[in-house]
Amino acid sequence: MTDTELPAEEAVETATLPLDAWHRAKGARMVEFAGYWMPIQYEGIMAEHLWTREHAGLFDVSHMGQISLEGEGAVAALEALVPGDIAGLKPGRMRYSLLLAEDGGILDDLMITNEGDRLGIVVNGAVKWDDIAYLRENLPDAVTLNHNEDYGLLALQGPKAATALARLVPEAMGLVFMQTARATWQGHAIALSRSGYTGEDGFEIALPNEALAPFADALCAMEEVKPVGLGARDSLRLEAGLPLYGHDLDPATDPIEGDLAFAISKRRREEANFPGAARILGHLADGAPRKRVGLTVDGKLPVREGAKLFDGNVEVGIVTSGGFAPSVGAPIAMGYVPTGLAEPGTALAAEVRGKRVPVVVAATPFVPHNYVRKQGA
Template sequence: MSDETDLDPTEPQILPLDAWHRAKGARMVPFAGYTMPVQYEDGIMAEHLWVRESAGLFDVSHMGQLFLSGDGLDDALEALVPADVRGVKPFAQKYSLLLAENGGILDDLMITRWEDGLYMVVNGAVKYDDIGHLRDHLPDAITLNQMDDHALLALQGPKAAAVLARLVPGIEALVFMTGGRFEWNGVPLWISRSGYTGEDGFEISLPAEHAQAFADALVAEPDVKPIGLGARDSLRLEAGLPLYGHDLDEETTPVMADLGFAVASKRRREEANFPGAARILIEREQGAIVKRVGLRVDGRQPVREGAAVLDADGSEVGKVTSGGFAPTLGTPIAMAYVPLALAAHGTRIQLTQRGKVHEATVTQMPFVPHRYVRSGGK
């Protein structure tokens, strides 16, 4: 395929809003090849609760924004992902997975139909791997542009729509997993009603040179505060959303990850022409050996990634992949991969971390109900 992007990820990367974050009192940490704000002066717990009650502004410009175009694009991409790409309507979004030949997950991503191609958002930590994979496997007729001159902001929380509508009238007509083109003071915006917190919210792609002015306009609203990576992680954990490189990896199939909805298209299943289709379809019918589940942990001490799941004999049979304290619930929660025999809701299991045994109960996810605004107001 033809390529119009610089794939060198070795240089240190700075967010377009780096100085803005520091001026707001952010504590900056390395993440996904960038220096990013983990929290501001109020702290992670306060930021988390603010998003649940009001509106939080996240800088997610580390994510890869890609634009794909060319003849035969839909069919070419369907050879790499299990989604019904052909069926994605204009300005609609679809969650999908970039798959390895063994059916393992190389990345999870969002695909959106634009007027003349497909806009794709991929995870920051693996975006260069994704670009390389796409370049290697898509035909020459397809052009890939990395939109590295664009920032990506996320405004999340129950007051996000009202706040954003004051700056960008018309966005309130969007529903979950749809987007549109808008303007703010002459600046072109791509806005989708989506996010990674389980709350209602929006993601805004805009030229990086205008990101600071737009961020200033948002936080000038009394209902908006800047929010860091720490609260983003606790919010997505409460929402039961997996994080690539932690809950998803190349050894994990969509069925193991409880992401069977990503293989929901009857046509795609019948054609079975996506990577790892034979394995994934068998697992879909018969069940995988292990499954991602939610856990409510007894007591107050969080159990972190890497803790072992034990069977009745004390043998290790699984791993915790994400864990922490849930501020909304006031209790520790986690996600783990466990054998199917232990995956039923209500099952009591044991975890061990640093020599200490913790009791936990398998529970349904999301831990906190999603509050997406869907078509029909549901």
């Protein structure tokens, strides 16, 4: 037995998504990710990426954790763990926020929705069990946490997503970015939000597991829609300048270092009563020692996660995400550098296979966001 193997009684079996058979029937190449077998591609990452930018791509994100909080004091209890203004979140609205450790480090980034009678939370699949345990440990007994495992989650992303989805769920057209609604489809209760993680207009749709395959079939029967895998989801979010937890964000990073100051609501800054407030507000006022930045790459050689960054001969940072960007037509990356080197236009170098590759600090997103923020936009 090697030191990387687990004893048989401790081995963790890779789980399957409710749509596992559907993906395989569509010709998906499956890989292990976040404890699940997931489709990385169907016809090719570049083709699927560009299809999503131009039409509508259907993603299965059912590996993510769907949680609800109910009970007296749920809002205040959640605000004790995140820096967002949850009390000010109106019914039918959602907000990006961060689950913070006691020292202000980021345990996860997540989406929080005011569903009227409860709070809905979507957390990252790779850390959902840790998140659930942390929430249960830190929430008062009066607050009930439900992990909604009987629901899957689909994301329909791209400029033609609204047109396609509205044929099945007319309520989609009434939403703008970060709004949510409840609806029914063929007798199934569903929840949808105008949101996503590609930088494009789009929706996330929560459905009962038994409804996922027929709903996905109905969407993919439309000429605008094709299934898209994990590979293109990653390149799309990288072009959009969106961090991936466990790569660009982790418990050693606070929101200011992670360039996520917008997630700290004004009221919460004034009250300074969220985890790690002294550290975070100090960095907000005086600057953090390092910052997450975008990087453009000179040439065609991709600069990937783990590559060291240099200012001259001095090692100054590290790449946390990187790859070829189909919409840009060149490699791009994200990483951490000292705040003094974080200004766009700063020339650095990345070490790739023992060679130095010129990179330049760049503003993000690398491609414009296309969110629909008001009706008719």
